[in-house]
Amino acid sequence: MMPCIHCGACVPVCPKGLWPNQLYEALAQGDLARADALGLARCGACRACQDHCPSTLPLTARFREGQRQVLRWTEAKTRAAEDAQQAAERYEAREARLQAAEAEALEAKRQRRAEAKRRTDARPPADNGADARRDAQRAALQRAMDKARAEGREEDLARLTAALAALGAAP
Amino acid sequence: MSRASVPKLMLFVLLATIPAAILRLTLEGPTLSLQLLAGPMGALAGEALLRRSAASLRDGSALLTGWLLALALPASAGAALTALSGGLAIALGKAPFGGLGHNPFNPAMVGYAALLMLFPLASVDGMSGATPLAALASREGLTIAEWVEAQPGPWGTGPGLALSLAFLTGGAALLLRRAIPWHAPAGFLLGLLGAAVLAYDGGGSHSAGHPLFHLFSGSALFAAFFIITDPVSGAHTPPGRLAMGVLAGALTVLFRSQGPFPDGVAFAVLLANGAGPALDALAEGRRQSRA
Numbered sequence: 001m002m003p004c005i006h007c008g009a010c011v012p013v014c015p016k017g018l019w020p021n022q023l024y025e026a027l028a029q030g031d032l033a034r035a036d037a038l039g040l041a042r043c044g045a046c047r048a049c050q051d052h053c054p055s056t057l058p059l060t061a062r063f064r065e066g067q068r069q070v071l072r073w074t075e076a077k078t079r080a081a082e083d084a085q086q087a088a089e090r091y092e093a094r095e096a097r098l099q100a101a102e103a104e105a106l107e108a109k110r111q112r113r114a115e116a117k118r119r120t121d122a123r124p125p126a127d128n129g130a131d132a133r134r135d136a137q138r139a140a141l142q143r144a145m146d147k148a149r150a151e152g153r154e155e156d157l158a159r160l161t162a163a164l165a166a167l168g169a170a171p
Numbered sequence: 172m173s174r175a176s177v178p179k180l181m182l183f184v185l186l187a188t189i190p191a192a193i194l195r196l197t198l199e200g201p202t203l204s205l206q207l208l209a210g211p212m213g214a215l216a217g218e219a220l221l222r223r224s225a226a227s228l229r230d231g232s233a234l235l236t237g238w239l240l241a242l243a244l245p246a247s248a249g250a251a252l253t254a255l256s257g258g259l260a261i262a263l264g265k266a267p268f269g270g271l272g273h274n275p276f277n278p279a280m281v282g283y284a285a286l287l288m289l290f291p292l293a294s295v296d297g298m299s300g301a302t303p304l305a306a307l308a309s310r311e312g313l314t315i316a317e318w319v320e321a322q323p324g325p326w327g328t329g330p331g332l333a334l335s336l337a338f339l340t341g342g343a344a345l346l347l348r349r350a351i352p353w354h355a356p357a358g359f360l361l362g363l364l365g366a367a368v369l370a371y372d373g374g375g376s377h378s379a380g381h382p383l384f385h386l387f388s389g390s391a392l393f394a395a396f397f398i399i400t401d402p403v404s405g406a407h408t409p410p411g412r413l414a415m416g417v418l419a420g421a422l423t424v425l426f427r428s429q430g431p432f433p434d435g436v437a438f439a440v441l442l443a444n445g446a447g448p449a450l451d452a453l454a455e456g457r458r459q460s461r462a
Contacts, residue, residue, distance in 0.1 A: 002176075002230060002271065003270075003271050003272030003273070003274070004272055004274070005177060005180075005232075005271065005272045005403050006402045006403055006407040007352075007402040008351075008352040008402060008407075008409070008412075009349075010174060011352070011409060012349075019407075019408055019409075020453070022407060022408060022455065024406070033453070034457060037455065037456070037457060038455060048191075052175070053175075054175035054176050054177050054180050055177055055272075056176075056178070072386045155285055163312060
């Protein structure tokens with residue numbers, strides 16, 4: 001057995017019109033796509049090329065093996081395409097799920113905010129109580145001042161007037 | 172042939188050149204035999220040094236490379252340069268690519284081109300009718316007709332023609348015994364004649380030469396049957412080989428009339444070899460860039 005010298009003795013003897021030397025080269029290089037394109041599937045294993053090969057290469061056996069390889073390769077290619085299709089579908093479903101969850105979370109957040117805002121708006125202003133207390137204190141001071149003026153307690157009247165001033169003017 | 176084998180194939184090609192070799196020995200004297208021995212010895216030495224395998228010496232490929240190279244070189248090259256050229260043929264053109272079956276370029280033409288570049292004067296193609304070819308390259312304004320008339324004797328019937336016919340005989344034997352595919356030689360002759368006919372203007376002062384002159388001059392027929400036919404180098408598919416032959420033939424005419432060297436066969440063959448894989452890819456209908 002010697003290397004293929006591409007003498008071409010195999011070409012005219014092939015009943016299927018194949019180029020066995022190129023086929024052999026493609027298979028030796030592991031290029032199954034090229035071997036397939038060169039018509040490997042049409043090889044009928046008649047051994048004509050092998051019988052005429054000056055390098056006594058095991059062409060027919062290699063071509064049979066190549067046909068099996070191409071078959072496996074085609075199956076693997078189909079399987080890989082199916083896997084890829086499934087992966088794409090899984091990916092798209094997951095993306096859709098994630099987007100839906102995100103949208104839902106956003107909506108819930110928006111609703112929580114609206115609810116909080118509604119509660120805040122319904123509550124009376126925070127300083128109402130303080131004002132009422134101060135009004136009551138003013139009224140009490142006024143009544144005490146009236147009483148002190150009627151009883152002529154000048155000293156108490158001055159103290160109460162100062163306290164009323166310290167409390168500030170009525171709003 | 173009984174059951175073909177690689178060494179038998181190589182030997183048969185070598186035998187087909189024997190008529191031409193004998194003719195050259197009679198025409199150019201017995202000292203040429205030294206050169207015819209030196210070529211194969213140089214190539215075998217290169218193979219022995221670089222391949223380091225006894226099997227690679229026995230397959231006959233290095234022997235044939237050296238022999239064809241010695242036949243292609245003019246007697247002016249001498250035995251020493253022929254041996255060097257044979258060594259270079261293997262060292263540059265064959266061994267580094269992985270030996271038999273893997274060289275993309277014709278090793279004999281690699282050796283020839285290397286010698287032509289290293290020693291331009293020694294290997295000016297003096298083989299057959301190279302003197303007319305050299306004259307054609309520099310005939311200084313003479314028309315082809317005037318120039319032919321100025322030649323001593325009709326060039327078409329000289330030793331160049333006889334040698335060409337000897338190669339034609341050997342080539343015909345190879346084709347009849349189906350030792351080589353017919354595509355590359357057919358393409359080569361087609362390309363050579365086609366280009367020569369297209370370039371022929373009836374013999375004006377800028378003419379590239381008569382088509383028959385191209386066919387029977389220099390190493391055209393030698394190249395058509397013994398060089399471009401190397402199965403390993405260049406294209407490997409029938410259409411690819413046909414196209415490679417056409418390319419080499421046409422380039423030979425172009426290089427002869429436009430190139431710096433009298434005969435352009437070696438460079439034409441090397442260039443066409445280089446186009447071989449692309450031509451095969453076209454023939455197979457496959458894209459070059461595909462992994």
